[in-house]
Amino acid sequence: MPSAIRITPTLLLALASSTALADGDLMTRSTLTGDWGGLRHQLEEDGVKFTGDYSGETAYNAHGGLHRSARYSQNLKLGVQFDLSKLYGLDNGGKVQLTINDRRGNSASEDLVGNRLPIQENFGGLYTRLTELSYERTLFTPALNVKLGYMAMGNDLGGLDSGILCNFMNAGFCGHPLNMSGGSGWTNYPNAHLGVRVKYDLSPSWQLRVAAFNVDPESNGNSSRAWHLGPKHTTGTVVPVELVYKLQGELPGEYKLGYYYDSSDVKRIGSDEEVSGRGGHYLLVDQAVWNDQGLPGRSLHAFGQYSASSKAASPFTRWYGAGVVLYKPFAGRPKDTVALGYGRAVPNPRSRDVLEDAAFNAGEQFPDIDSAEQLVELSYGYQATPWLNLRPDVQYIIEPGAFSGKDIDNALVVGLQVKATF
Template identity: 30%
Template sequence: MNSNKLLIKLSCLAVAICTAQSSFANEPWSQDRQWLLGDWNGQRQQLEQEGYKFTASIMSQGATNLDGGYNDTNTFKNAAQLALGANFDLEKIAGWKDTTANIVITKRDGNALTLEQIKDPRSSALGNSQEIYGRGKIWRLTQAWVKKGFADNTVQFKIGRMGMSDDFNSSQCEFQNLLLCGGQLGKSIGAIWYNWPVGIWGTNIKYQFSPEWTLGVGVYEVNPDNVKTEKDSDGFNLDMDNVKGATIPVELVWRPKLTIFNGLPGEYKVGALYSTAEANDIATTDKVHDGKHSFWLNTQQQLTQKGDDAKRGLYASFNVVVNDKATTAVQSTQQLALWYKGAFDSRPHDSIGFGIANYLVNDRYKDRQIATNTSRGYDEYDAFATDYVPVQRDELNVELNYSYQWSPAVMLRPNLQYIHQPAGVKEVDDAWVAGLSMRVNF
């Protein structure tokens, strides 16, 4: 799908939505319309009642640089994703108690402003102002799994093709900036931790041993073939011929009921992983480690409630990842986000978001870059030498946005982003970016 054509179509959609004066429930732009294409004369809801749920959506994220960055020539870039899915309640369909199956196919396209304008092209990327970009412009089998519940669903077993942050290190996504959206591990250890849209073979089991506490453990393949992007068939590669090891996450989840914040919902996670795949030392080329590890903390809490509507109010999340210093370029990521749902009575489903997130580069990796430049005769930043390696430190990302929820089917999210030290290179000017996310559920 051509991203420019997709952008034009979505832009026309946005204009139509914003200029509409009135609508009725049976019109495409109705504010209570669940799906843009409707419920198929009631057949869609009937299918869901029978256990068949079908989804189709397009997410588009545009971004333009307002000031700063490596190349401050004003440019607009758009990235997009098409997702097609089906969920099957196998208890309703086949009588298999507490069993569901899911399949999702995705296609990404477009370009990233951060890669082409914001960062020094000689640097490896850290953040991205369009989180939807990445893992190739190909079709992918993103999910194909079965989940079975036991003992009144207090034990759940899942197996198949899936992303790792579907079940571990997961977090909210109320932002367009990469580090402020979703699970954090894939942003810093993407060679062994695969997030959406990549699907890998894996399995996990979760045990809810009390009403507030759940313990989960999983095993997922480490297979470089899963992130190949040369052709569309790479996204449907199901063999395990090139498996290098396994990533094993463990996570403890606490969902307090009445103990804090007047019983408002919250979720607190602490987790760790170990990968059995060999990992190169980050400071030298002649040392290989038997594996690598990471730790994380995810918290999300509703802080206030507006009136009698349980969904309106102030929410906060705080997420931290700490990686193996011996093998990982990004030592740590930290994220703090706030968003308020339903600030205006006339717009109860809209939200205002503000987030700040940071990549902290490993000192051992930075020292290696400095040593490489010294060996090539550079003792300071050179903006033109092709063999100069920009020294990377930390990168700070900030975003302010407004999510305009026209209906359950259509969402627009204009946003303003600030990037300090793009790709961690202090010699690159801080950048201001304007963005617009659009999501349409068909």
């Protein structure tokens, strides 16, 4: 396995300084490392595109939870895309994507608060791994796009294409409803499996997405399987179907309705019996509700999330999320954002029964806690340069012990997310 790659803010500054003179103004170029003296642009014209980004998230528990302290986590992603049409002069040759990912750090949720929804969306799977090796092209008609290989199904399904949800730092918002991956073989970045994804444009506004992915719990999150494309122990296949509607016009919107089914046999929660298959459904919405006619680019978007999963096998059965994002809050800050969101994760009643029974058998009193973990998050995205975003963040966690059956005080967490594009 390749040695781990560690990127820190100090190293980022060193990289920027080393390329500042060669590639022009550090503050205005689109990426941290610039155009490499023109080589980067030339390679992309020839069919080889390099990408990379870093995110660092620091969270401090200021009140409640388990402990007063801070935790830091980071994610590094490096990729290269090969355009076979450009490289070999092919007609519709397609593209090959190779991506490598590395994560390091510590969890504020596990160490400081004791809640279920990760306060830092980039925490988890702390090792270097292959996250994608895929081939993508249109097939038969420009309306039909096919992608197959080793990849995370959540890259193309289960989230909003607009990226509105990653104006937040908590994984409950940024990415996908977590009961999808928690209660089935669904995999979100950076966890990947073998699979195929199909997109078909029914019209300019409507699109159908269907996929099939191998389910292999023994490889998911296992560092010894970081570079193995093939499964270790297949339990079934997960098949998501998603209908997408893109509303055009002055107030654009995005609507997704999805269903997924995992054919794996798994143990029923609170029982030694197995259940054959598990599934769920979801609805995701991003709708512009206001545009400032006097200041182009300033707009207010509202979003909503609802997902429900198998009561037999999912740790939490429902997720509700809603909020607003203001783009261009100030005339002089065209790329900044202000985001406010509320989320509610409902534990499976079967899981709660298991916790209550365990407390009773141990002669302990089960705490009088709410039926759900709740989250309120406020963030400000400050686009310092085209390649650097700084996001101060405040999260208030209500009933952090709802999933563990522990009486934990509500927690107030302040944080900072740093994102840089190489």
